[in-house]
Amino acid sequence: MKMMNCPLNGLRNISEFVHGGEVKEMPDPNSCSDKEWADYVFFSDNAISVVTEWWLHAPSGYWFIAERHTGSDEILKTYDPSVLFSERVEFSAPATEVKA
Amino acid sequence: MPFSLLKYGLNKDYPFEQHADLPKPTELKPHYDVVIIGGGGHGVATAYYLAKYHGITNVAILEKSYLGGGNTARNTAVIRSNYLTSEGVKFYSESVKLFKELSNEFDFNIMYSQRGQLTLAHTDAAVRGFRQRAEVNKHFGGKTELIDPQQIRELVPTLNMNPADMPVLAGLWHMDGATARHDAVAWGYAKGATQRGVELHQLTEVTDVIVQQGKVTGVKTNRGNVSCGCVVQAVAGHSSLLAAKAGFKMPITTFPLQAMVTQPVKPFLDPLVSSPSLHCYVQQTGRGELVFGGGSDPYPLYSTRSTMDLKESLLANAVELFPFMANMRLMRQWAGLTDMTSDYSPIMGLSPVDNYYLDAGWGTWGFKSTPICGKSMAELVASGGKVPELIKPFSMDRFNAFRQVNEMGATAASH
Numbered sequence: 396m397k398m399m400n401c402p403l404n405g406l407r408n409i410s411e412f413v414h415g416g417e418v419k420e421m422p423d424p425n426s427c428s429d430k431e432w433a434d435y436v437f438f439s440d441n442a443i444s445v446v447t448e449w450w451l452h453a454p455s456g457y458w459f460i461a462e463r464h465t466g467s468d469e470i471l472k473t474y475d476p477s478v479l480f481s482e483r484v485e486f487s488a489p490a491t492e493v494k495a
Numbered sequence: 496m497p498f499s500l501l502k503y504g505l506n507k508d509y510p511f512e513q514h515a516d517l518p519k520p521t522e523l524k525p526h527y528d529v530v531i532i533g534g535g536g537h538g539v540a541t542a543y544y545l546a547k548y549h550g551i552t553n554v555a556i557l558e559k560s561y562l563g564g565g566n567t568a569r570n571t572a573v574i575r576s577n578y579l580t581s582e583g584v585k586f587y588s589e590s591v592k593l594f595k596e597l598s599n600e601f602d603f604n605i606m607y608s609q610r611g612q613l614t615l616a617h618t619d620a621a622v623r624g625f626r627q628r629a630e631v632n633k634h635f636g637g638k639t640e641l642i643d644p645q646q647i648r649e650l651v652p653t654l655n656m657n658p659a660d661m662p663v664l665a666g667l668w669h670m671d672g673a674t675a676r677h678d679a680v681a682w683g684y685a686k687g688a689t690q691r692g693v694e695l696h697q698l699t700e701v702t703d704v705i706v707q708q709g710k711v712t713g714v715k716t717n718r719g720n721v722s723c724g725c726v727v728q729a730v731a732g733h734s735s736l737l738a739a740k741a742g743f744k745m746p747i748t749t750f751p752l753q754a755m756v757t758q759p760v761k762p763f764l765d766p767l768v769s770s771p772s773l774h775c776y777v778q779q780t781g782r783g784e785l786v787f788g789g790g791s792d793p794y795p796l797y798s799t800r801s802t803m804d805l806k807e808s809l810l811a812n813a814v815e816l817f818p819f820m821a822n823m824r825l826m827r828q829w830a831g832l833t834d835m836t837s838d839y840s841p842i843m844g845l846s847p848v849d850n851y852y853l854d855a856g857w858g859t860w861g862f863k864s865t866p867i868c869g870k871s872m873a874e875l876v877a878s879g880g881k882v883p884e885l886i887k888p889f890s891m892d893r894f895n896a897f898r899q900v901n902e903m904g905a906t907a908a909s910h
Contacts, residue, residue: 396804410804414794416748430895437746437837437894441735443797465749466797 397468401452402459402475415449418460418479445471516603516686517562523696526722527555529876530714532701532737533729534558535567536677536862537854539684540869541727541876542693548870549877552692555723556685557716559700563681566731569799569831570862571754571788572677573767573778575612577632577639577669579624579904582888583840584635586867589885591637591671593866601683605675606781612672612767613650617661621772625667628904638670653763658815661772672767674778677862684869704741710849711741725850727872732797732832734855743847746894747834747856750791751798753805755828757820759783764817773812784826787813791833791859799830833858838899843871844882844890852876853891860905 397409417439422431440446443466450461450473460479462472529545531538534556545551558564574594576587598605616622625641632639644656647666656663689695696718703715704726713722730737738745760783769776774789789809792802806828814821835858836842842856854872857864871886882890888900 397802410793429897433895433897434744438744439735439746439748440739440744441748441795442739443736465795468796468798468800 399450399461399470400473401455401457402473403457404452404455407452411452411454413451413453415451415458418447418449449476516682517695518689520696521694523555523699523716523718523721524694525720526553527694528553528724529555529727530721530723530725531556531727531729532714533565533731533854534562534681534685534695534697535565535729535731536563536681536684536865537731537857537868537872538727538729539563539681539688539695540865541729541854541872542695542869543684543688543691544870544873545876546688546691546693549873551873551877554688554693555721556688556693556695557699557701557714557721558695558697561697562685562695563678566831566833566857566861567677567681567865569752569754569829570677570859571776571778571786572674572862573612573776574607574671574673574675574863575669575767576637576671576863577612577614577628577667577904578902579628579631580840580900580902581631581635582900583902583904584631584637586885586889587860587863588632588635588637588671589870590864590867591673593870594673594675594863597675597680597683597866601687603679603683603686605679605683607673607675608781609671609673610765610767611650612669612769613647614667614669615647615663615768615770615772616665616667617658617663617770617772619664622665624903625665628667632669640668642666642668650766651764651768653817653819654768655816655818658770658773659812674767674780680862680865684865701737701740704737704848704851706742706848706851709847711851725852725876727852727854727876729854729872731855731857731861732834734834734853738846738853738855741846741848741851745842745853745855745891746836747842748795748837749797749832750795750835751800751830752788752791752833752859753801753809753828753830754786754788755801755806755809755825756780756787757785757823758826760785760823768816770812770816773815775809775812775816777813777816785820785823791835792830797832799832801828801830833861835859837894839902839905840900841868841889842891843868843886844875844892845880846891850880852880856889858905860902
């Protein structure tokens with residue numbers, strides 16, 4: 396069984412992990428064009444090289460980043476996403492009063 | 496014999512054997528009207544229909560390896576049209592019709608064998624889904640119906656009706672389901688195309704695509720440069736890599752798809768049997784071997800290695816369906832690189848580069864579409880870029896317009 400090093404749980408079987416796609420910068424959905432959004436959602440490089448990808452350790456629900464070669468399947472490095480996303484993202488929608 | 500073997504062994508050139516029905520390889524010409532990249536089933540079928548119906552014969556098929564050596568030789572040779580979307584069913588039923596006539600048309604036996612395909616439902620939700628697929632199919636002239644467990648027992652007496660404690664509730668019986676010798680399909684098309692003047696260049700790898708002012712004007716290969724009027728790319732798992740050379744991205748991810756085959760046994764299984772819930776399909780070839788296939792690998796990769804994980808999960812379920820197979824031995828295993836799209840439908844038609852046509856995104860549904868895809872692509876090329884009605888829903892632009900063709904009847908989707 397192929398193993399992957401989870402930054403939170405250590406070395407685990409690859410079957411415990413779920414692939415989450417290439418790490419890409421998300422365009423601002425409020426201001427980007429439909430084409431830019433489609434590019435972000437559907438289109439990818441799909442190259443043979445070392446690719447930075449999202450992975451999920453399913454049993455613990457933990458998302459992290461792995462650098463993997465898509466030709467040899469060699470996993471070079473795995474790390475916590477905080478390395479890329481050091482700033483906290485606020486999802487605060489302004490509260491509106493619900494009328495009965 | 497020993498001398499010829501010695502000569503073969505000491506040959507400095509790559510000693511590939513010349514196919515009896517194909518003309519000897521020639522030098523590349525400096526210009527072709529049409530360059531087709533990829534000498535698999537789709538590429539040679541496109542060339543064949545271009546020559547046959549449109550009289551376009553100044554065509555070169557450039558293949559980096561050998562004729563039909565990629566996914567054409569790696570699929571599990573299933574031909575069916577019992578898909579879910581009306582766009583899909585219309586398209587694949589045309590393919591089934593063409594397949595039936597191919598042996599006669601080629602004067603070459605592709606061993607087309609119509610045995611019917613049986614898909615098993617183990618849940619109420621699957622039964623409902625099958626009912627819809629049966630109706631969509633009948634509407635477009637296919638022969639598909641929902642059958643009950645008693646009818647399933649009669650069709651496949653050896654089937655375990657309670658595999659993995661998931662009783663078989665109903666089946667989708669697709670009478671048009673068939674199989675054919677996949678290599679022979681590529682050989683037949685190649686023979687027909689080259690007889691009409693098309694050039695097939697094996698061991699010719701396209702290293703770059705020459706694009707000038709948004710228009711493709713030629714390709715660079717390991718055997719020199721070639722200028723051309725237009726390009727058709729039909730390279731399956733390597734679609735994104737070739738597109739990158741032409742300067743654009745595709746909505747494709749490349750996953751390995753594994754399959755395997757057992758030692759041959761006496762014939763006992765006529766229909767092709769598939770169980771989406773058990774992620775497994777089984778068929779017996781004309782030689783008596785059992786072919787197993789399942790879903791794609793769980794993550795993208797450009798490698799045709801086989802894994803123990805997949806064998807364990809796939810074969811455990813295959814043995815649930817046919818328990819007496821438990822002691823059979825596997826003879827071969829292999830994998831192909833599938834170009835998966837997120838909606839499980841292909842990509843055919845125009846690209847962001849002028850005169851550069853796409854035939855990609857064939858995931859797990861490429862072989863069965865070979866004839867109709869070739870015919871449609873030939874029409875597209877011959878008309879200078881007017882997309883035929885049948886393949887309009889499958890343009891790459893559908894992703895930019897958020898108009899995907901959600902094909903949940905695809906093997907990769909349902910398995």
